[in-house]
Amino acid sequence: MSLIVQKYGGTxxxxxxxxxxxxxxxxxxxxxxxxxxxxxxxxxxxxxxLLGLANAIGSVPVPRELDVLLATGEQVTIALLSMALQQRGxxxxxxxxxxxxxxxxxxxxxxxxxxxxxxxxxADLTEGxxxxxxxxxxxxxxxxxxxxGRGGSDTTAVALAAALKADECQIxxxxxxxxTTDPRVVPQARRLDRITxxxxxxxxxxxxxxxxxxxxxxxxxxNVPLRVLSTFEEGNxxxxxxxxxxxxxxxxxxxxxxxxxxxxxxxxxxxxxxVAHRVLGPVADANVEVDMIIQNVAPDGxxxxxxxxxxxxDYSKVLSILKQVARETGAQDVTGDDKIVKVSVVGVGMRSxxxxxxxxxxxxxxxxxNIRMISTSEIKISxxxxxxxLELAVRALHEAFNLEQPALI
Amino acid sequence: MSLIVQKYGGTxxxxxxxxxxxxxxxxxxxxxxxxxxxxxxxxxxxxxxLLGLANAIGSVPVPRELDVLLATGEQVTIALLSMALQQRGxxxxxxxxxxxxxxxxxxxxxxxxxxxxxxxxxADLTEGxxxxxxxxxxxxxxxxxxxxGRGGSDTTAVALAAALKADECQIxxxxxxxxTTDPRVVPQARRLDRITxxxxxxxxxxxxxxxxxxxxxxxxxxNVPLRVLSTFEEGNxxxxxxxxxxxxxxxxxxxxxxxxxxxxxxxxxxxxxxVAHRVLGPVADANVEVDMIIQNVAPDGxxxxxxxxxxxxDYSKVLSILKQVARETGAQDVTGDDKIVKVSVVGVGMRSxxxxxxxxxxxxxxxxxNIRMISTSEIKISxxxxxxxLELAVRALHEAFNLEQPALI
Numbered sequence: 001m002s003l004i005v006q007k008y009g010g011t012x013x014x015x016x017x018x019x020x021x022x023x024x025x026x027x028x029x030x031x032x033x034x035x036x037x038x039x040x041x042x043x044x045x046x047x048x049x050l051l052g053l054a055n056a057i058g059s060v061p062v063p064r065e066l067d068v069l070l071a072t073g074e075q076v077t078i079a080l081l082s083m084a085l086q087q088r089g090x091x092x093x094x095x096x097x098x099x100x101x102x103x104x105x106x107x108x109x110x111x112x113x114x115x116x117x118x119x120x121x122x123a124d125l126t127e128g129x130x131x132x133x134x135x136x137x138x139x140x141x142x143x144x145x146x147x148x149g150r151g152g153s154d155t156t157a158v159a160l161a162a163a164l165k166a167d168e169c170q171i172x173x174x175x176x177x178x179x180t181t182d183p184r185v186v187p188q189a190r191r192l193d194r195i196t197x198x199x200x201x202x203x204x205x206x207x208x209x210x211x212x213x214x215x216x217x218x219x220x221x222x223n224v225p226l227r228v229l230s231t232f233e234e235g236n237x238x239x240x241x242x243x244x245x246x247x248x249x250x251x252x253x254x255x256x257x258x259x260x261x262x263x264x265x266x267x268x269x270x271x272x273x274x275v276a277h278r279v280l281g282p283v284a285d286a287n288v289e290v291d292m293i294i295q296n297v298a299p300d301g302x303x304x305x306x307x308x309x310x311x312x313x314d315y316s317k318v319l320s321i322l323k324q325v326a327r328e329t330g331a332q333d334v335t336g337d338d339k340i341v342k343v344s345v346v347g348v349g350m351r352s353x354x355x356x357x358x359x360x361x362x363x364x365x366x367x368x369x370n371i372r373m374i375s376t377s378e379i380k381i382s383x384x385x386x387x388x389x390l391e392l393a394v395r396a397l398h399e400a401f402n403l404e405q406p407a408l409i
Numbered sequence: 410m411s412l413i414v415q416k417y418g419g420t421x422x423x424x425x426x427x428x429x430x431x432x433x434x435x436x437x438x439x440x441x442x443x444x445x446x447x448x449x450x451x452x453x454x455x456x457x458x459l460l461g462l463a464n465a466i467g468s469v470p471v472p473r474e475l476d477v478l479l480a481t482g483e484q485v486t487i488a489l490l491s492m493a494l495q496q497r498g499x500x501x502x503x504x505x506x507x508x509x510x511x512x513x514x515x516x517x518x519x520x521x522x523x524x525x526x527x528x529x530x531x532a533d534l535t536e537g538x539x540x541x542x543x544x545x546x547x548x549x550x551x552x553x554x555x556x557x558g559r560g561g562s563d564t565t566a567v568a569l570a571a572a573l574k575a576d577e578c579q580i581x582x583x584x585x586x587x588x589t590t591d592p593r594v595v596p597q598a599r600r601l602d603r604i605t606x607x608x609x610x611x612x613x614x615x616x617x618x619x620x621x622x623x624x625x626x627x628x629x630x631x632n633v634p635l636r637v638l639s640t641f642e643e644g645n646x647x648x649x650x651x652x653x654x655x656x657x658x659x660x661x662x663x664x665x666x667x668x669x670x671x672x673x674x675x676x677x678x679x680x681x682x683x684v685a686h687r688v689l690g691p692v693a694d695a696n697v698e699v700d701m702i703i704q705n706v707a708p709d710g711x712x713x714x715x716x717x718x719x720x721x722x723d724y725s726k727v728l729s730i731l732k733q734v735a736r737e738t739g740a741q742d743v744t745g746d747d748k749i750v751k752v753s754v755v756g757v758g759m760r761s762x763x764x765x766x767x768x769x770x771x772x773x774x775x776x777x778x779n780i781r782m783i784s785t786s787e788i789k790i791s792x793x794x795x796x797x798x799l800e801l802a803v804r805a806l807h808e809a810f811n812l813e814q815p816a817l818i
Binding site for chain 2: 017053062064069078084087096143
């Protein structure tokens with residue numbers, strides 16, 4: 001008998017029929033003898049409907065009141081799911097974020113969970129009830145309703161699982177797990193049985209939109225085993241935990257990529273202490289997130305080139321900031337390219353194995369893919385390439401690292 | 410400067426445009442220097458939409474969860490109205506029933522208010538904010554969400570006004586006040602400037618659907634002056650209070666009527682002690698509410714006729730109950746008529762004036778309206794007549810008591 005926290009997103013509870021199907025699924029875990037806490041999102045479309053009402057009232061909704069408004073979305077779902085469970089003879093009780101004491105700070109629309117009082121949930125579980133909790137929402141010290149921001153239901157589920165010391169936190173979604181890469185690009189992409197938190201973070205931040213990054217961080221911090229699985233199909237999904245797969249077999253877990261990149265270079269900046277700050281400070285001040293950064297000093301040592309990547313949407317804004325910076329610092333030129341992408345190989349196996357980088361570079365060279373930037377971390381190697389090479393690069397790397405073959409563990 | 414509690418019903422907040430118009434109206438009271446607490450219902454149609462979802466899940470929604478579901482309706486409105494007020498530069502804050510500590514018993518779907526903690530509302534008012542409270546809902550001792558049943562927002566408003574010792578509780582609705590009778594029957598019907606709580610209770614229970622009876626009772630109990638006015642038109646509406654109009658001028662406040670009546674008679678019951686109970690007990694056991702009751706003893710003193718009225722929907726059910734009762738008690742016959750209506754004249758003036766009854770009976774006689782039953786209370790005389798005489802009777806009485814003329818106070 002395990003204690004399981006399950007989270008069902010908006011698509012999984014998008015209609016009353018689907019909510020009934022979720023109730024059937026929860027029942028199967030109950031019948032197996034598990035204690036179940038269910039976290040649900042608003043029915044798909046509901047949040048947009050509510051935002052539409054707010055926009056009709058005024059252009060800039062007041063953050064505190066926007067939270068009061070949006071929190072009704074999940075409240076509708078918890079009531080309906082609890083009804084569906086009880087309809088099936090399964091004792092159940094619903095709770096809003098406030099009722100189950102999900103305490104957050106007061107940062108409306110993007111609050112962070114501070115503490116969860118698990119007494120009430122434990123009491124219900126002891127009495128044999130399924131507990132249905134509204135995701136995405138909490139309550140601050142003064143009793144104001146807060147929300148965690150879009151997708152925050154994953155975070156609610158993980159935080160509840162951590163507070164309750166659950167055996168597993170299961171995130172039900174419309175995909176059946178985490179894949180070695182995007183199956184739309186590589187049809188041979190394979191669902192991973194397991195992956196580590198660190199790898200998942202690299203995969204997620206690079207564009208796999210299966211899970212909220214914050215939820216993965218949270219799960220890693222509190223060592224909550226996290227499982228991603230499909231609401232609509234049977235299967236074991238992908239388990240995300242600290243346990244590493246057999247290093248002999250699985251060097252690389254997946255190939256991640258990000259299409260929406262742009263790259264900018266400030267050419268020939270006089271190389272003085274603080275030059276990176278003088279160039280990147282104004283970019284940060286404009287609230288633009290900078291990803292990869294590379295600095296090359298010219299052979300004469302007098303000037304330096306500074307290259308970095310940003311989200312493609314920020315490209316023109318950053319370009320004009322840099323032109324101003326170039327004038328102020330006496331740089332020779334500013335160049336840029338908004339037709340680039342980032343491709344990364346991710347895997348904890350590379351910690352203990354040399355040669356991953358050379359295999360990667362060799363594979364890309366063989367396909368004639370020119371590498372424009374390189375960046376490495378302990379469990380990831382990323383390259384920037386022209387966007388026309390994206391599919392080619394991903395497919396070649398997926399094959400080179402044998403990802404279509406299941407690990408032999 | 411007064412403290413005013415205002416309540417806006419579902420039609421008044423039925424669209425975002427109407428919510429904006431309510432914000433404008435609230436602003437005018439603020440600009441006059443009043444402190445304002447606003448109680449709102451769910452947007453019209455919203456409660457039915459939510460009930461539709463619940464019905465799609467299962468035929469008998471669980472009462473606790475139905476309250477969780479329905480309470481979202483008002484929560485949406487409080488958020489939108491607070492946004493609209495702040496959009497206009499008016500400080501405002503929204504509260505759910507739970508947040509403002511509207512404590513109720515645990516009778517889900519029909520809870521009764523036990524206490525209101527007014528500290529938070531007073532604090533906001535002191536800081537110059539308009540306080541926007543969700544009507545219809547509260548919270549029980551264990552933190553469960555409860556609802557007061559349909560129309561309960563009036564009760565919320567009156568209870569808040571009582572707790573806050575407000576100067577007036579204003580119920581904004583789609584009619585501009587309480588009328589001497591239904592203007593659809595008597596076009597000369599006149600809006601009353603004021604009426605007493607007792608009269609309002611008689612008018613309301615007899616079919617004027619302007620206000621929830623419980624709200625009027627509550628207002629009377631705590632002596633909260635209640636004003637009914639239109640959301641959509643300017644005007645002072647009708648003030649309901651303990652103050653009686655000048656007795657010289659206003660004998661009668663209005664003519665109430667109820668179309669949905671039926672009348673039944675058990676003929677020739679052996680007249681023994683307890684006969685009324687033996688006849689009416691089984692009717693009460695069937696959860697049928699009995700209104701007027703008349704008993705006539707036959708000239709020989711051996712048998713009695715017992716006549717009473719019920720709602721027309723209950724007619725056939727009660728008829729079959731009475732046939733059984735007749736067999737058991739040895740009564741001669743059971744007769745009935747489901748084509749009757751009740752017409753009443755209501756007015757505190759009749760306490761100090763004789764002759765109201767005779768004017769009423771004379772008026773009806775002159776018009777050829779046959780009276781089938783009579784019942785009187787301290788401030789009301791009701792008669793039962795054939796339904797085809799309803800309009801004729803109401804119009805004749807309205808004219809006979811000079812109700813189209815404004816009181817000369």
